[in-house]
Amino acid sequence: MTRRAIFDNKLLPYLLLAPQLAITIAFFFWPAGQAIYQSVIRQDPFGLLTRLVWLENFRNVLGGPFYLQSLRTTLLFSGAVILVAMTAGLLLAVTVDRQARGAGVYTMLLMWPYAVAPAVAASLWLFIFHPAIGILGRNLRAVGIHWDYLLDGRDAMILVILAAAWSRVSYNFIFFLAGLQSIPRSVLEAASIDGADSRRRFWKIVFPLLSPTTFFLLVVNVTYSFFDTFGVIHSLTKGGPGKATETLIYKVYVDGVVNLDLGGSAAQSVILLLAVIALTALQFRYIERRVHY
Amino acid sequence: MGKRLLAGLVAVFLLTAGTMLVTPNAAGQAxxxxxxxxxxxxxxxxxxxxxxxxxxxxxxxxxxxxxxxxxxxxxxxxxxxxxxxxxxxxxxxxxxxxxxxxxxxxxxxxxxxxxxxxxxxxxxxxxxxxxxxxxxxxxxxxxxxxxxxxxSTPVLWWNKDAFRRAGLNPDNPPKTWPEVRAAAQRIRAANAAPCGFTTAWPTWVQFENFSAIHDVPFASKANGFEGMDAELQVNSPLHVRHLAMMADMIKEGSFKYGGRDAAGDALFPSGECAIITASSALRARVVREAKFAWAATYLPYYDDAKGAPKNSIIxxxxxxxxxxxxxxxxxxxxxxxxxxxxxxxxxxxxxxxxxxxxxxxxxxxxxxxxxGYYRQNPGTDIGIKSLTRTIPTRNSKGLRLGNLPEIRVIIEEEMEKAFQGQQTAKQALDSAVRRGNAVLRRFQQQYAGQ
CATH class of the missing domain: 3.40.190.10 (Periplasmic binding protein-like II)
Known part of the structure; x- marks a missing residue:
């Protein structure tokens, strides 16, 4: 009896792919096509009057002073969130990995924040840091630190970065921990015998062997900080004060849903779409090469 | 294949949706x-x-x-x-x-x-x-x-207990903006409350209603009633003066900015701020939460401004x-x-x-x-009194501006930057007018050729 790994039926592969394709078409290609169409027209919110304006929406978006500012805000915000969330995750993972007793308990406790929805997390941070009703916010002011994220753009930025990073630490922690535990003990023991101290062992052995995990987390965290932090910003600052915490994604929402500028909002979506494609290509082409599997 | 599956999915969805719509009302009320x-x-x-x-x-x-x-x-x-x-x-x-x-x-x-x-x-x-x-x-x-x-319409709420502690007459609320400032300073100096004055709905109260009460235009073309080509006029000397005064109050600590929209509301019933300009509809919350004597009166105005005060807007x-x-x-x-x-x-x-x-x-x-509702619940009629204080003028009829939510946010953004000391009141309002007019032009263009 011969075993063959190919199907005789010509239809079956398509049938098996169909659900995934249907979902991709319905939830990705179709809306993306709509966004591209919407980005070249000018329309009133009710869709009563439509006029083709080609690239005027893009010109307005890119020509305005606020898009570039929003891009800078996004880069600062995302960079800080990724740095804080990944460093904290790694630090906690290394600490738990060394812990012989109660590691399970720590792991469980450290996983909990991941289960907290972004809007709920933001409310918790609000109750801590609100300058008038927050526990810490009041005390900061009491000791003479002028903390007011409602009016001070820098304070607002710090707050949304902390809140966004906090929700992500758990996720990074658990992946780093799994990565650490899959590093063979024999390699580490060999290094110890050769006389490497713990710091050297970490940088020369653990960190390079963790690189697939780190790379994976970097990709996931970039996506998170760019696209999944809407809830935190919406609940805490609504993009303010001024436009201090208005990231690109938040601006798409504000312009489309609040300001009902559908064309401008769609143009921004298309720009983001292109940026994501470029970023993903870059990431896999250049960074992945340096990763040891 | 994909099509058939999709068709199947759609059919199931339609059936479910149809059933959900029909079931609850099917009996008796057909x-x-x-x-x-x-x-x-x-x-x-x-x-x-x-x-x-x-x-x-x-x-x-x-x-x-x-x-x-x-x-x-x-x-x-x-x-x-x-x-x-x-x-x-x-x-x-x-x-x-x-x-x-x-x-x-x-x-x-x-x-x-x-x-x-x-x-x-x-x-x-x-x-x-x-x-x-x-x-x-x-x-x-x-x-x-x-x-x-x-x-609803904005009114001024004040904390009578805090007024008493500060040595102010609790039954004589401030009527003008200079009086509001003096009272707020006094309250802070006597530490009668952690905050003297705050406001909710910053644009609605301090610009839209402020313009109506002082009978100055918020925008040209009778605030937009007479055409979509209206332009903002909130950078008039009176508006600039008012924003500058509020910025000064922030600097001296007599005014605490409570945030956009209704965010400032919370600061009054908690006893934090002794004076607030907020919606007359805040009453339900004040009744429920405030643990002090309070009352409400008309919004303050500048008594040297000609024609003030007029009716407020809704x-x-x-x-x-x-x-x-x-x-x-x-x-x-x-x-x-x-x-x-x-x-x-x-x-x-x-x-x-x-x-x-x-x-x-x-x-x-x-x-x-x-x-006998107003007799038994003094102050419940202040909203109506404020709205019917005078016959509405061209400037106090209301606003008819496209994308007004966006304009409100623009004004709040520029105001916040002025409060932070990043720009002067004049710069803030010039910038608000420029940005707001761009929004109005976009709205006008959407309906061009109609």
Missing amino acids: QRVRVEFWHAFRGALGEVLEKTVADFNASQGRYQVNPIFKGSYPETMVAAIAAFRAGRAPHIVQMFEVGTATMMAAKGAIKPVHEMMREAGVSFDPSIYLPAVRGYYSTAEGRMVAMPFNS GGAALWVMTAPQRPVEEYRAVAEFFRFISAPQASARWHIDTGYVPITFTGMQVAETA
């Missing part, structure tokens, strides 16, 4: 004409609204109004717009006052109330509605396009009638009957007393007065 009413009220207000609707449904046997909660005001607006684009607009939608120009410009999407009432043959007398309320939702020719529903929401392809006349008649029901004296008074919003009609106000 002969009633049903209309949908999308609203933005949750909690206590939502209960009062649903009760009003239930009273209407019980009052007659032909029509049935189904209230459906759709989220916040902007969410309700977006939901109604999306439904209209899909050809399934609700019959009635509750829309906040800043959406008025957007709705009014969408000529094919809405049915003006005056027109609907005439076609339905339901008697309709616009003069029973308070002028400040009616004017906001009427065309330049005075025809009502939306049905006023929940209206905030809140109105009911709009939306169109859909092949919507039967009978359904518009149902809406017309519902509108007549809520405008009746008893219903209008009930709504006013239960919610704290001003009554939309004079007759409703009279019912509340005859019942």
Whole structure:
């Protein structure tokens, strides 16, 4: 009896792919096509009057002073969130990995924040840091630190970065921990015998062997900080004060849903779409090469 | 293959959706004409609204109004717009006052109330509605396009206990802005409260109503009533002076900025701030939460400004009638009957007393007065008094500006930057005018060639 790994039926592969394709078409290609169409027209919110304006929406978006500012805000915000969330995750993972007793308990406790929805997390941070009703916010002011994220753009930025990073630490922690535990003990023991101290062992052995995990987390965290932090910003600052915490994604929402500028909002979506494609290509082409599997 | 699967999925979805729509109402009411009413009220207000609707449904046997909660005001607006684009607009939608120009410009999407009432043959007398309320939702020719529903207006609330502690007369609230500042300074100096003064709804109170009270234009073309080519005029010397004074108050610590929209509300009932300029509809919350003696009075003004004070303008929401392809006349008649029901004296008074919003009609106000409501609850009529303080002028009729929500945020952003000391009051308002005008031009262009 011969075993063959190919199907005789010509239809079956398509049938098996169909659900995934249907979902991709319905939830990705179709809306993306709509966004591209919407980005070249000018329309009133009710869709009563439509006029083709080609690239005027893009010109307005890119020509305005606020898009570039929003891009800078996004880069600062995302960079800080990724740095804080990944460093904290790694630090906690290394600490738990060394812990012989109660590691399970720590792991469980450290996983909990991941289960907290972004809007709920933001409310918790609000109750801590609100300058008038927050526990810490009041005390900061009491000791003479002028903390007011409602009016001070820098304070607002710090707050949304902390809140966004906090929700992500758990996720990074658990992946780093799994990565650490899959590093063979024999390699580490060999290094110890050769006389490497713990710091050297970490940088020369653990960190390079963790690189697939780190790379994976970097990709996931970039996506998170760019696209999944809407809830935190919406609940805490609504993009303010001024436009201090208005990231690109938040601006798409504000312009489309609040300001009902559908064309401008769609143009921004298309720009983001292109940026994501470029970023993903870059990431896999250049960074992945340096990763040891 | 994919197509067949998709078709199958769609069929299942349609069946489910169809069943869900039919089941709850299938029994008993099949002969009633049903209309949908999308609203933005949750909690206590939502209960009062649903009760009003239930009273209407019980009052007659032909029509049935189904209230459906759709989220916040902007969410309700977006939901109604999306439904209209899909050809399934609700019959009635509750829309906040800043959406008025957007709705009014969408000529094919809405049915003006005056027109609907005439076609339905339901008697309709616009003069029973308070002028400040009616004017906001009427065309330049005075025809009502939306049905006023929940209206409030900003007033000044003060904490009598804090005034007493600061050595101020608790029964003599500040009437002018210099008096507000002096009182707030005094309160801080005596440490009678952690904060002297704050404001909710910064743009609505400090710019929209400020302009109306001082009889200065917020925008040209009678605040946009007379054309879409209106331009903002909030950088006048009086506006600049007011913003500069507020920035000074922040610097000296007598004014604490509470945030955008209703965020500042929380600072008054908690006892944090001794004076607040906020909506008259804040009353319900103050009654429930404040553990001190308080009262409300007119918004302050500058007494050296000519013509001040005039009537204030409204905030809140109105009911709009939306169109859909092949919507039967009978359904518009149902809406017309519902509108007549809520405008009746008893219903209008009930709504006013239960919610704290001003009554939309004079007759409703009279019912509340005859019942002794204002005597037993002093201060509940301050909203009405403020709205009817004078006959509305070109500058105090209301605002008719496209994308007003966006303009409100722009003004708040520029104001916040001025409060942080990043720019002067003059720079802030010049910038707000420039950015706001760009928004108005975009709106105008959307409707160009109509």
